[in-house]
Amino acid sequence: MLRLNPPGFQRFLQANTFEAIYGGAEASVAISLANFGIPPAFVTRLPANDIGQAAINYLRRFGVDTSYVVRGGERVGIYFLEIGANQRPSKVIYDRAHSAISELKPGTIPWSEVFAGAKWFHFTGITPALSQSVADVCLEASKIAKEQNLIVSCDLNYRSKLWKYGEQPCEVMSQLMRHVDIAIGNEEDCERFFGIKGADVEKAEEVSPERYMEVARKMMERFPHLQKICTTLRGSISASHNIWTAVLHDGKRLYTTSTFDITHIVDRVGGGDAFAAGLICSFIKENSNQEALDFATAASALKHSILFDNNLVTVEEVEKVMKQGGSGRVQR
Numbered sequence: 001m002l003r004l005n006p007p008g009f010q011r012f013l014q015a016n017t018f019e020a021i022y023g024g025a026e027a028s029v030a031i032s033l034a035n036f037g038i039p040p041a042f043v044t045r046l047p048a049n050d051i052g053q054a055a056i057n058y059l060r061r062f063g064v065d066t067s068y069v070v071r072g073g074e075r076v077g078i079y080f081l082e083i084g085a086n087q088r089p090s091k092v093i094y095d096r097a098h099s100a101i102s103e104l105k106p107g108t109i110p111w112s113e114v115f116a117g118a119k120w121f122h123f124t125g126i127t128p129a130l131s132q133s134v135a136d137v138c139l140e141a142s143k144i145a146k147e148q149n150l151i152v153s154c155d156l157n158y159r160s161k162l163w164k165y166g167e168q169p170c171e172v173m174s175q176l177m178r179h180v181d182i183a184i185g186n187e188e189d190c191e192r193f194f195g196i197k198g199a200d201v202e203k204a205e206e207v208s209p210e211r212y213m214e215v216a217r218k219m220m221e222r223f224p225h226l227q228k229i230c231t232t233l234r235g236s237i238s239a240s241h242n243i244w245t246a247v248l249h250d251g252k253r254l255y256t257t258s259t260f261d262i263t264h265i266v267d268r269v270g271g272g273d274a275f276a277a278g279l280i281c282s283f284i285k286e287n288s289n290q291e292a293l294d295f296a297t298a299a300s301a302l303k304h305s306i307l308f309d310n311n312l313v314t315v316e317e318v319e320k321v322m323k324q325g326g327s328g329r330v331q332r
Contacts, residue, residue, distance in 0.1 A: 001076060001077040001101075002021075002023075002078045003023045003080075003269075004020055004078060006083075007019055009085045018080075021309065022059070023309030025124040026044075027064075028277075030042040030059065031062045031312075032277030032281075032299070033280060033281060034062045035312060035313060036281040036314070038280070038281050041064070042059055042065065044070070044104075045072055045100045046100050047071070047076060055076060056069060068114050070108055070109065073103050075098065077096035077099035083267065084240075090268070090269075102134055103133065105133045106133070107140075108137070111140065115145055120284060121150045121151070122154070123138055124155040124157045125155065125158055128172050129169070132165050142180070146179050152182075153180065153181065154176065156189035170193055180225075181226065182227060182283075185229065186232070186233070187211075187215055194219070196218045198211050209256045212231060212249075217249075226251075241262065241265070242262045243260070244259070244262050244271075245260065246300070248289055257290075258297060258298070258322075258325075265304045266304060267309075270311060274296075274311035275296045278297070279293075298318050299311060299313065302318060
């Protein structure tokens, strides 16, 4: 999709120009994986016009395989972002109705061919929110991925502004979750989709790994085939200052990791996608749960220092933050 935001920290009402960049949740994961040395393929539908081609060219710049992108439809979905600062939160306005991807239908993508030789299929809860037909495509892909023994992961990513069609989000996502091995979802995602609640949190700046244990336990009871469930935990002191950590539960143990005090956020969009990419990269390399959680959390903390959606960091940069904590000193 196309992201348009006013320059700097301007409000929508101030803007005379908008910065344009291509993004989207699954696309951001693919770009991160390419930067980590994991060869990804991205599957979507884009219009056969210059804007659609520009989006494809952007993905190719980072080494993402776009050979299975379907061309068709009239427009690329857009989201407008007003970047928050201090006590003013960021604001998002979606313009995704009748986008090319929202009109994708089952049977269009040759999933068996797409998945040949692949190890992993990842999608988010944003995509099935666009339309019933796209939700059906996600279900089609997930079933075939499992038939071909791929690991399937889903970042729940509940977006209230996108779920506009007839089916209830709980019904749609519950069907999809039957084929998911690894889920990423915070307390709000689990409550909005499945009615699963954790402990109450009194202060927005608090991050408590233990409170997520109840959510994880209930999710694994609801979906017993889940192998792991994890989430980032964001303590929001202000729009510019967050506390950042993550947890992972494998049905037996709750894993925790370092906590990052991010005192100057450049751009928080894509932090969750950076986390997902870090997990996928680590598990493809057969790292342990703890190693994967440590890597993914450090990668997603770094994303907060990078403008626009995509986490343009290397494995070496992430590992340096893991070892040294990220002092920010000039590299000479």
